[in-house]
Amino acid sequence: MAAQLYKTESGRLFHAGAIAIITVGLPARGKTHISRALGRYLCWLGVPTQTFHVGQYRRKLVQKYSSHDFFDPANEMTTPQRQQAANEALDDMIAFLLGGGQVGIYDGSNATVEWRSHMLDRLQKNNIQTVFIESVCNDETIVDENIRNVKANSEDYRGWKLEDAIADFKERIKVTIPFYQTIEDESLSYIKLINVDQQIIVNNVQGFLPSRIVFYLMNLHTAPRAIYFARNGYSSGENSYKADSPLSEEGHRYAKNLKQVITKRLQEREAQGDSPNNQLKIWTSTRCYSYSTAEYFNDHPVRHRKSLAEINPGICDGLTNAEIQAKYPDEYEAHLRDNYRHRYPRGESYHDLAVRLESVILELEHEKQDVLIIAHESVLRCLYAYFRGIRPERAIPDIAMPRNVLLEIRPSAYGIREMKIGIPRE
Amino acid sequence: MNHNNRVACVMVGLPARGKTYIAQKVCRYLQWVGIQTKVFNVGNYRRQLTGAQTDHSFFDPHNEEASQLRLQCAIEALNDMLRWFKKDHGVVGIYDATNSTASRRRLLRERLEAADIQVMFIESVCDAEDIVLRNIMQVKLNSPDYADGVESETIVNDFRARIEHYEGVYEPVTEDESTFVKMVNVGSKVIINRICGYLQSRVVYYLMNLHIVPRAIFFSRHGESMYNVLGKLGGDSDLSPRGRKYSEALPGLISKHLDGQNLTVWTSTMRRTIQTGQHLPYPKLQWKALDELDAGVCDGLTYEDVEQQYPEDFALRDDDKFNYRYRGGESYRDVVLRLEPVIMELERQHNILIVGHQAILRCIYAYYLNYSHEELPYIKIPLHTVLKLTPRAYGCDVEQYKFDIEAVDTYRANPKRPSSLKRVGAHTPTTSADLRA
Numbered sequence: 001m002a003a004q005l006y007k008t009e010s011g012r013l014f015h016a017g018a019i020a021i022i023t024v025g026l027p028a029r030g031k032t033h034i035s036r037a038l039g040r041y042l043c044w045l046g047v048p049t050q051t052f053h054v055g056q057y058r059r060k061l062v063q064k065y066s067s068h069d070f071f072d073p074a075n076e077m078t079t080p081q082r083q084q085a086a087n088e089a090l091d092d093m094i095a096f097l098l099g100g101g102q103v104g105i106y107d108g109s110n111a112t113v114e115w116r117s118h119m120l121d122r123l124q125k126n127n128i129q130t131v132f133i134e135s136v137c138n139d140e141t142i143v144d145e146n147i148r149n150v151k152a153n154s155e156d157y158r159g160w161k162l163e164d165a166i167a168d169f170k171e172r173i174k175v176t177i178p179f180y181q182t183i184e185d186e187s188l189s190y191i192k193l194i195n196v197d198q199q200i201i202v203n204n205v206q207g208f209l210p211s212r213i214v215f216y217l218m219n220l221h222t223a224p225r226a227i228y229f230a231r232n233g234y235s236s237g238e239n240s241y242k243a244d245s246p247l248s249e250e251g252h253r254y255a256k257n258l259k260q261v262i263t264k265r266l267q268e269r270e271a272q273g274d275s276p277n278n279q280l281k282i283w284t285s286t287r288c289y290s291y292s293t294a295e296y297f298n299d300h301p302v303r304h305r306k307s308l309a310e311i312n313p314g315i316c317d318g319l320t321n322a323e324i325q326a327k328y329p330d331e332y333e334a335h336l337r338d339n340y341r342h343r344y345p346r347g348e349s350y351h352d353l354a355v356r357l358e359s360v361i362l363e364l365e366h367e368k369q370d371v372l373i374i375a376h377e378s379v380l381r382c383l384y385a386y387f388r389g390i391r392p393e394r395a396i397p398d399i400a401m402p403r404n405v406l407l408e409i410r411p412s413a414y415g416i417r418e419m420k421i422g423i424p425r426e
Numbered sequence: 427m428n429h430n431n432r433v434a435c436v437m438v439g440l441p442a443r444g445k446t447y448i449a450q451k452v453c454r455y456l457q458w459v460g461i462q463t464k465v466f467n468v469g470n471y472r473r474q475l476t477g478a479q480t481d482h483s484f485f486d487p488h489n490e491e492a493s494q495l496r497l498q499c500a501i502e503a504l505n506d507m508l509r510w511f512k513k514d515h516g517v518v519g520i521y522d523a524t525n526s527t528a529s530r531r532r533l534l535r536e537r538l539e540a541a542d543i544q545v546m547f548i549e550s551v552c553d554a555e556d557i558v559l560r561n562i563m564q565v566k567l568n569s570p571d572y573a574d575g576v577e578s579e580t581i582v583n584d585f586r587a588r589i590e591h592y593e594g595v596y597e598p599v600t601e602d603e604s605t606f607v608k609m610v611n612v613g614s615k616v617i618i619n620r621i622c623g624y625l626q627s628r629v630v631y632y633l634m635n636l637h638i639v640p641r642a643i644f645f646s647r648h649g650e651s652m653y654n655v656l657g658k659l660g661g662d663s664d665l666s667p668r669g670r671k672y673s674e675a676l677p678g679l680i681s682k683h684l685d686g687q688n689l690t691v692w693t694s695t696m697r698r699t700i701q702t703g704q705h706l707p708y709p710k711l712q713w714k715a716l717d718e719l720d721a722g723v724c725d726g727l728t729y730e731d732v733e734q735q736y737p738e739d740f741a742l743r744d745d746d747k748f749n750y751r752y753r754g755g756e757s758y759r760d761v762v763l764r765l766e767p768v769i770m771e772l773e774r775q776h777n778i779l780i781v782g783h784q785a786i787l788r789c790i791y792a793y794y795l796n797y798s799h800e801e802l803p804y805i806k807i808p809l810h811t812v813l814k815l816t817p818r819a820y821g822c823d824v825e826q827y828k829f830d831i832e833a834v835d836t837y838r839a840n841p842k843r844p845s846s847l848k849r850v851g852a853h854t855p856t857t858s859a860d861l862r863a
Contacts, residue, residue: 186615199602200618202634208774215631218621242723242754286751286760306760312720317754343695346662346725352714356764366624 018097019209020123022106024116024134026180027071027173028146030196031135033222035107036414040389041216044354044361047102047209052093054108057085065156068171073111073179090119097128103209104128111180120188131210132190133217134183139195143173150414197221219366224275227364227387228372229380229407230258230423235289240318241310247292254404257423259296261406262372265421278370283360285309285375293374307356310376314347339397350396354382361386377401384409387416431625432511434538435520436531438549438599441589442561444612445550447819448633449522452548455632458793459766460759461517461625466507468523471499473570480571482587487595504534508541518625519543526596535604546626547606548633549599554611562586565819612638635773643772643794644680644689644779645787645813648698649673650833654809657834659732660718660725665701672810672831673702679812679827680706680779689777692716692768699781706779715764718783722755729838744840747803758803762789769793784836791815794822804840809833 021038023031035051042049061081062070070078086108093104110116116132123130137143147169151157157165183190191214192201202214233251237243247255266280281301284290285308294302316324316331325332328344335342343349348356357379364371364383373383381399387409390396401407408419435452437445449465456463475495476484484492500523507519525531525547535545552558562585566572572581599606607630608617616634621627649669653661665673680689689708693699694716703710724732724739733740736753743750751757765786772778772790780790784807792802794815807813810833816823 198620200621202616202618204614208771211631211634211774214616214634215627218618218627218630219624240754244754306756306763348714355714359766363624366627 018101018126018128019103019207020093020097020106020119020128020130021103021213022110022116022119022130022132023108024110024132024183024190025136026111026176027109028143028151028169029135029137030142030146030222031109031133032107032414033150034133034135034193034217034220035105036389037220038213038216039105040386041361042103042209042213043389044386045212045358046351048100049103049105050093050096050101051105051107052089052096054086054089054106057089058082059155061085061088068168068175071172072175074175086115090122094122094126094128098126109176109180111176113181113185116183129207130189131205131213132183132188134190134192135196136182136192136194137196139198142195191217193217216362216365219362221366221368223368224410225278225368226269226275226370227409227411228262228280228370229384229401229409230262230293230372230374230405231377231380231401231403232285232287232290232374233258233293241313242317244288246288251289251293253426254423255293255296257425258293258374258406261421261423265406265408266370275370278368280370280372281367282372282374283308284373285379287376290374290376297372305360307360308373308375308379311350311353311378312346312348314344316344316347350378350382353378354396357382357386380407387411389415431517431623432543433518433623433625433629434507434511434534434543434545435518435629436525436534436545436547437520437522438525438531438547438606439551440526440592440596441524442558442566442585443550443552444561444638445524445548446522447565448548448550448636449520450820451636452518452629452632453520454793454796455769456518456629457796458769459762460799462515463518463520464507464510464516465520465522466503466510468499468503468521469571471503472496475499482584482591485588485591487591500530504537508537508543511541511543518629524592524596526592528597528601531599531601531604544623544626545604546621546629547599547601547604549606549608551598551608551610552612557612558589561819607633609633612636632770632773635770637774639776641776641778641817642683643777643815643817644683645791645807645815646676646702646779646781646811647784647787647807647809648696648702648781650809651698653726654834654836657728657730658726659728660721662696662698664697668810668831668833669698669702672829672833673705675829675831676702676812677705677707679829683812683814683827684777687777689779690775691779691781693781694718694783694786696783699783703779703781708779713768715768716780716782716786719758719761719785720752720755722752724752724755747840748799758785758789759799761785765789795824806837809836 023035025031032053035053039049039051058081061084069075089106089108093106097104110119120130147166151169152162152165157168160168183192186203189204189210191205194200197218197220200214200218205211205214233247233254235245235251236248237245262280269275281303282294282297283303283305284294286304286306287309290308291302291304315328319327331344335344340350343352361383373380380401381396384399384401384407385396390399404423404425406421406423408421410417435449437449439445446467449467453463453465472495475498483489487493503521503523507521510516511519521534525534531547538545562582566585567578567581599608602619605620605622605626607619610616613634613636618630621630648665649672650666651669652663652666655666691703691706691708691710693703693710693712695712695714696717699716700712724736727735739753748758751760769790780787782790785803787807788802788805791797791805791807791813794817797805808828810829810831812827814825814827
């Protein structure tokens with residue numbers, strides 16, 4: 001569990017029960033992309049979430065994929081297997097939600113009214129709120145791109161020629177179309193996404209989590225871009241949060257080198273025709289050594305954001321680990337036991353930091369331009385964990401974010417690609 | 427705020443669909459988070475041009491003379507809005523009128539887009555008769571369009587006739603190429619089309635969280651703390667004996683004013699608010715975001731200490747208290763930003779009691795009562811006093827209950843400024859207690 005918005009006496013998220021999110025749509029409508037992104041976001045919010053991909057159940061059941069015939073709803077031979085996969089995924093999701101899970105995401109095409117009402121029936125009997133997310137796409141170019149970039153590389157087509165895989169997948173869509181029924185029942189809770197983010201219809205959706213999900217979906221996009229992480233330059237003077245010291249000489253050197261490294265990288269990407277229209281934006285915190293590190297980027301828009309400030313150390317400000325141990329042994333012990341959640345008196349925990357970074361994450365999801373974030377390592381750890389889908393618990397405080405490295409992250413449908421570029425010290 | 431990010435929210439909908447309510451709320455919310463926002467209400471232009479009391483025949487589309495006048499008002503309001511964007515560096519302008527025809531909307535779009543302003547239509551559709559009637563009763567009966575003493579039945583009938591004139595020509599927004607959000611029956615269905623920009627998505631998210639179920643929000647500062655007694659800033663001290671007495675008296679007063687309804691208590695993560703809430707028999711939540719403004723290096727000092735040790739800072743803070751950020755700490759502006767999720771959640775919730783801190787409650791209070799950023803840091807929120815806020819369609823009722831338990835006065839007036847500050851926005855709250863200095 002990560003960044004719950006608040007703490008309750010029982011430790012459970014307060015104003016939401018168990019929720020099932022069910023994707024609906026023809027193949028290659030970005031359902032898996034949406035499921036994954038949502039799963040990542042909800043995990044980040046501290047909501048116990050699990051995604052159930054029907055495709056994975058099917059692959060377990062039928063190890064070797066032959067061709068689109070398997071998916072033809074008129075194919076009676078394969079119907080039992082398809083049903084078995086769908087039912088197993090549903091069983092597992094219900095078990096997860098009854099066993100303490102809060103959100104289950106059921107990723108499949110769920111194309112018929114009959115099957116959907118069967119699911120709804122079973123979920124309602126178990127007191128589980130259901131929200132459908134239907135992805136409708138009538139823009140062929142989006143579908144084509146999705147088939148080419150995502151589907152043709154899936155496990156089903158290992159060893160296939162690209163063009164054969166594309167042709168087979170298109171057949172897979174074609175056989176499904178006659179059986180596909182869009183959601184029309186206005187009594188259901190549903191969200192319809194039309195051509196990714198062009199239009200969103202929200203019907204009968206209430207509650208804290210569902211409304212956050214809509215907000216998140218409004219900001220989700222699939223346009224290619226890069227996000228860069230770099231640490232603040234070295235500060236001069238005392239090692240103190242409250243002092244808010246300026247950059248040291250070494251810090252200024254670092255800032256200049258950072259500028260050079262990223263400029264070179266952007267030119268390189270431009271030469272490769274990689275998102276050439278992007279214009280780099282820079283976000284820093286409102287701490288002196290953070291915004292001063294961006295001082296040399298006078299040709300890029302720079303934004304100072306308070307929410308990007310590092311963890312407030314509270315009463316331990318300016319102390320070394322040994323001093324903390326000597327002065328506040330109990331707190332020190334508690335911190336060792338849980339360095340993600342423990343908050344030094346008057347300070348912040350990683351958990352608190354993660355909550356405060358939520359608006360940054362949404363805005364970052366929304367941003368179509370490249371962004372360079374210059375911040376403290378605690379902040380970069382949290383942001384990185386979000387993009388990598390790292391389960392926070394103990395992991396976040398130990399993620400390595402070395403000082404002289406520029407980290408490049410490229411979000412894509414199934415996870416992220418990353419690249420580390422050294423920043424010279426001299 | 428970047429020049430390219432200017433947005434015009436153009437309201438669309440039949441009369442009595444809550445357009446003005448939505449426009450005012452969005453305006454208040456954006457102003458509060460520090461975005462330059464203003465509402466341009468075409469009805470006000472009409473009332474200026476023709477005088478207030480006009481009966482429904484003025485809104486008959488076949489009444490050519492009146493149609494001409496109405497168009498003139500629409501253009502004047504639009505011109506004023508464009509001028510405001512240009513001269514006053516406005517960021518979000520809200521154009522509040524029925525804008526019920528596609529041709530009117532085209533005209534607005536052309537003029538606004540020519541000025542490099544993004545247009546977002548906000549349409550409120552309502553076919554639930556009870557909601558419309560409730561809106562007429564609640565709002566229109568007090569409208570300046572009807573003089574005092576007119577029978578309410580006469581008003582309702584005249585207003586219904588006015589709605590009928592519009593219904594004949596009303597064309598719902600179907601312009602797929604434009605950005606719009608369509609809300610059907612107060613959010614039971616929402617259609618969001620071509621949202622571009624984070625700012626727009628935030629406005630939509632805010633709209634989705636609004637509800638119209640009546641509720642009350644109670645505010646209480648923590649009971650008097652040991653630091654209050656010592657005159658020190660910040661800290662995480664326990665309650666004083668008088669503070670403990672207050673915490674014991676609080677449950678009685680709250681239950682008296684709650685009429686048996688449900689309540690949830692929100693506190694900060696600091697000892698003094700948790701201790702103050704400890705005897706309240708309701709579900710409780712702790713929010714880190716509700717912790718008191720962080721005074722950085724000045725934490726634990728008295729005002730006198732600050733004046734001596736950081737004379738420059740002390741003076742700077744008096745010059746611009748809203749924007750002054752304590753060394754290594756926070757400003758009021760920082761606090762407003764971190765409180766935004768709290769406000770969002772408050773909009774969604776029903777009855778809430780916030781046991782909070784002086785600076786925090788000032789910020790939340792300013793949101794509900796539309797105080798300017800200059801005024802906000804000087805709002806009086808005394809100790810051992812409960813405030814009850816009841817949000818209404820246009821404003822917010824405030825009741826104040828003072829306990830008979832003594833406490834120190836932590837209010838510090840601005841020595842440099844007289845207390846006659848102006849309030850922003852068009853709306854005037856119907857407060858029963860004036861909390862300003």
